[in-house]
Amino acid sequence: MTTAPAALIRTSGELHALARPAGAQRAVVMTMGALHQGHATLIRAARAAAGPDGQVVVTVFVNPLQFGEAADLERYPRTLDADLAVAEEAGADAVFAPSAEEVYPGGEPQVRITAGPMGERLEGSSRPGHFDGMLTVVAKLLHLTRPDAAFFGQKDAQQLALIRRMVRDLDFGIGIVAVPTVRDPDGLALSSRNRFLSAGERTTALALSKALFAARDRLAAQQALHARARTAPQPGGRAAALTRLGEARAAADSQAVALARPAVGPAAVRAAARAVLDEAAQEDVPLVLDYLALVDPADFTEVPDDRDGGEAVLAVAARVGATRLIDNIPLNLGALT
Numbered sequence: 001m002t003t004a005p006a007a008l009i010r011t012s013g014e015l016h017a018l019a020r021p022a023g024a025q026r027a028v029v030m031t032m033g034a035l036h037q038g039h040a041t042l043i044r045a046a047r048a049a050a051g052p053d054g055q056v057v058v059t060v061f062v063n064p065l066q067f068g069e070a071a072d073l074e075r076y077p078r079t080l081d082a083d084l085a086v087a088e089e090a091g092a093d094a095v096f097a098p099s100a101e102e103v104y105p106g107g108e109p110q111v112r113i114t115a116g117p118m119g120e121r122l123e124g125s126s127r128p129g130h131f132d133g134m135l136t137v138v139a140k141l142l143h144l145t146r147p148d149a150a151f152f153g154q155k156d157a158q159q160l161a162l163i164r165r166m167v168r169d170l171d172f173g174i175g176i177v178a179v180p181t182v183r184d185p186d187g188l189a190l191s192s193r194n195r196f197l198s199a200g201e202r203t204t205a206l207a208l209s210k211a212l213f214a215a216r217d218r219l220a221a222q223q224a225l226h227a228r229a230r231t232a233p234q235p236g237g238r239a240a241a242l243t244r245l246g247e248a249r250a251a252a253d254s255q256a257v258a259l260a261r262p263a264v265g266p267a268a269v270r271a272a273a274r275a276v277l278d279e280a281a282q283e284d285v286p287l288v289l290d291y292l293a294l295v296d297p298a299d300f301t302e303v304p305d306d307r308d309g310g311e312a313v314l315a316v317a318a319r320v321g322a323t324r325l326i327d328n329i330p331l332n333l334g335a336l337t
């Protein structure tokens with residue numbers, strides 16, 4: 001595919017001067033660089049939405065405000081030349097890659113966006129202050145790039161949910177578009193941090209996606225069983241009476257019933273994922289679990305065990321060697337009653 005060269009923009013002045021053809025939609029994809037095919041998929045989605053007459057701007061900025069450990073910030077990969085090529089190939093018109101001084105001219109900003117309670121859960125609990133720093137730079141980059149729509153990956157599900165909340169709560173008037181997680185053929189979610197994994201660490205890291213898929217498959221199997229039970233012919237007469245009698249006896253010892261019953265619904269989903277992660281924790285190159293949580297995508301609170309419907313996100317974070325990885329899968333808990 002032949003593509004026009006993308007303009008490299010380093011300052012907010014140059015960005016404001018970027019001509020926007022009358023009536024053209026501008027779509028933005030924000031990144032921290034080290035672009036891979038996950039980012040390219042976001043850029044292609046932005047290109048498709050903006051149309052051939054629209055404008056696609058990719059931002060590349062490693063935002064110091066959202067890093068806790070200095071070592072994580074220092075070793076974050078910086079590959080601007082390669083990033084330009086990936087962005088251009090995927091259909092970007094311009095790449096805005098400012099310096100930290102350009103984004104924060106007076107040093108770290110005093111006034112910041114606060115993520116609130118949703119920002120303190122899961123990733124927020126493991127990386128205190130991360131989401132305040134992330135939302136602050138996203139707000140700044142939205143003001144600087146002035147898009148009609150901005151595209152974010154489902155891989156960072158909690159980030160995406162918080163950006164949606166910020167845009168809604170603070171009336172940014174910008175469309176937020178989610179793009180499904182792009183994976184390697186063996187299931188590993190693409191991530192800039194994957195490049196730090198040795199071959200052995202990468203094998204162990206596969207447990208993240210395997211755990212999510214195991215949970216999804218367990219849920220699907222339960223849903224299929226429930227669907228079959230609903231369509232099976234109802235027993236009549238004497239058989240029904242015997243069934244009712246049997247049920248009454250079983251209910252009399254509710255504790256025994258509860259203990260004997262295999263986990264269903266949310267508990268089974270968590271258990272299926274946990275079994276895979278527990279096994280990976282025993283490997284020679286072990287996985288060290290940070291969290292596994294089945295949450296409500298609206299606020300990232302834990303889904304109660306008796307929930308039998310609605311949308312959920314199963315999210316996992318773990319360290320393999322010195323690299324911390326996250327992954328998640330959206331699930332629909334419906335059809336379990």
Ligand SMILES: Nc1ncnc2c1ncn2[C@@H]1O[C@H](COP(=O)(O)OP(=O)(O)OP(=O)(O)O)[C@@H](O)[C@H]1O
Nearest residue numbers: 031032033038152153155156181182190191192193
């Ligand atoms: N595998 C992926 N599939 C879809 N979107 C992705 C994927 N990886 C990253 N993104 C999205 O790209 C945007 C920029 O992410 P970012 O630059 O942090 O990349 P990253 O690969 O997530 O890096 P890391 O997790 O190592 O910081 C975010 O909206 C993110 O959700």
Ligand SMILES: CC(C)(CO)[C@@H](O)C(=O)[O-]
Nearest residue numbers: 030031032063134137156
């Ligand atoms: C949204 C973002 C570009 C803000 O720095 C970053 O958190 C990311 O790359 O996901």
Ligand code: BAL
Nearest residue numbers: 032066067130156159
């Ligand atoms: N991909 C989310 C950005 C971060 O890890 O800081």
